[in-house]
Amino acid sequence: MTVQTILLVEDEKDIRELLALTCKREGFAVLETENGAKALTLAREKKPDAIVLDLMLPGLDGLSVCKALQRDPDTAAIPVIMLTARGEEIDRIVGFEVGASDYVVKPFSTREVMLRIKSVLKRTSLVPEQTALASGAIRLDALRHVVFVGDEEVLLTVTEFRLLEDLLRHAGQVRSREQVLDAVWGYSFEGYARTVDTHIRRLRAKLGPGADVIETVRGIGYRIKG
Numbered sequence: 001m002t003v004q005t006i007l008l009v010e011d012e013k014d015i016r017e018l019l020a021l022t023c024k025r026e027g028f029a030v031l032e033t034e035n036g037a038k039a040l041t042l043a044r045e046k047k048p049d050a051i052v053l054d055l056m057l058p059g060l061d062g063l064s065v066c067k068a069l070q071r072d073p074d075t076a077a078i079p080v081i082m083l084t085a086r087g088e089e090i091d092r093i094v095g096f097e098v099g100a101s102d103y104v105v106k107p108f109s110t111r112e113v114m115l116r117i118k119s120v121l122k123r124t125s126l127v128p129e130q131t132a133l134a135s136g137a138i139r140l141d142a143l144r145h146v147v148f149v150g151d152e153e154v155l156l157t158v159t160e161f162r163l164l165e166d167l168l169r170h171a172g173q174v175r176s177r178e179q180v181l182d183a184v185w186g187y188s189f190e191g192y193a194r195t196v197d198t199h200i201r202r203l204r205a206k207l208g209p210g211a212d213v214i215e216t217v218r219g220i221g222y223r224i225k226g
Ligand code: CA
Pocket: 010, 011, 012, 054, 055, 056, 057
């Protein structure tokens, strides 16, 4: 198997070194820079498999770097994971406007970042057909990041979208709350199980009549009809 390369763009040296160490330990090759303009050059020249990009950079900031990557046909397909401390920016970051593939909120665990990296790499290596998921009246397009119930588009938050995508990818299987937490939030601690229930409740409300494909499996978790 060829070694995949991750470009790390972060001006805080400690964080960058920690991420570099984690990536190398997981068998990735690593490119590093503290500078947004250099990141663009490296992305064009070296074509990394994924980019971890800090939002707050001196000079050219993360948002500008991400937009520039999107505009350039040579780099537009490279998945970008944004590091952000600003919770309120998240829907913009992964939305159409900025176009990042995913994000991690600071402070983060390296495990969480690694899960996100692996997840975007898996997504980009999928053939397009496999990014279209469906059950009952629900259709989810993971590439275009849209969900429909029948002909109606349903607007979901990033977390709700990931949750639905996770359940659809495991259609027919019971997903425990711990598995869902691990896949969607990148961690699973006892006591956080209620978080899943809360988001499932919101997701069901938004899906309306389409929600009947999501079954509650008492004492365990959830399952989408296969
Ligand atoms: Ca920074």
